[in-house]
Amino acid sequence: NKQILLKDYVIGFPKESDMFLKKTTIKLKVPEDSPNSILVKNIYLSCDPYMRNLMSKSEGSYIDSYTPGSPITGYGVAKVVHSTHPNFNKGDLVWGITGWEEYSLIKSPETFFKIQHTDVPLSYYIGILGMPGATAYFGFYEVCSPKKGETVFVSAASGAVGQIVGQFAKLSGCYVVGSAGSKEKVDLLKNKFGFDEAFNYKEEPDLNVALKMYFRDGIDIYFENVGGKMLDAVLLNMKIRGRIAACGMISQYNLEQPEGVHNLFCLTTKRIRMEGFAVFDYYHNYSKFLEVVLPKIKEGKITYIEDITEGLESAPAALIGLFSGRNVGKQLVVVAHE
């Protein structure tokens, strides 16, 4: 069983050498002292920005840090190869939190979702039909409460979450602008995902000026993925009673000291509602989300781009790539072919 382990807690920008590969042998059966467990063969593993936060020694985080010397964990799509749990059978396809390894023993599989619809790519269950999709759906519809005709800004807009938020905004009749870090990504936003406008934030000398150009009358909804300077510029451009969904702040995850935000008083002057949320609080409504989004994918009303890396050995580089914007679309790793 090949595994990727965390070497030690990470400070600053993560490096490939913060993780290492180890080979162990395992029996392809749930051990007798593990009732209600499943052994899975991992097929796809997901690289997600929150995993960087688990590489730091935890201080008030909402999820426990990784343990140095133990396998990295994260979302994955897997096949059950042996089960002692009454709800799971050999051959079931599932998604949930698994290990960065070929086979994982899952001792509490109750948090896993069984995959019922296999007429879409299986990898979608760690993308548009999994955690990032649910983040976009509940974050946009429940936290932002969009109305037809409103103006929406999405940062990290071509990524796993952002590309879906933009398409939901268009389906809701909103005007939507996205920011991303390369020309290729900006082109995708406009030509593939149907954003009304998009810009490369790395080429804008003044983000406030750029936002004013795209939002002459201000922003109703900001779907926040990056934080830092972008948040500061957005605050200056929000409309009265605008909403900000604080989904994530990736620009801060590798900093030893988070940057200060200077324009927070805009929350008061403009009566803005800024709300943080965590997708796992919404998982009880997963089936409702699936009922809405699955048909939209099948009817071609919504599209999804993945950045697929081959092989467990390549997973550390793929994860680190999220923080330099190397990924184009949802970053995932193929560990085994079904």
Ligand code: NDP
């Ligand atoms: P992405 O697929 O968008 O990958 C990360 C992207 O972030 C990169 O490709 C890069 O794109 C951009 N980025 C990296 N570093 C910086 C930086 N310093 N400044 C600005 N942009 C940067 O990731 P996801 O869509 O999976 O995640 C997006 C956000 O959503 C993250 O903040 C994540 O933590 C959050 N999240 C929150 C959840 C929740 O429950 N609240 C659940 C899931 C995700 P570019 O080239 O455009 O710079």
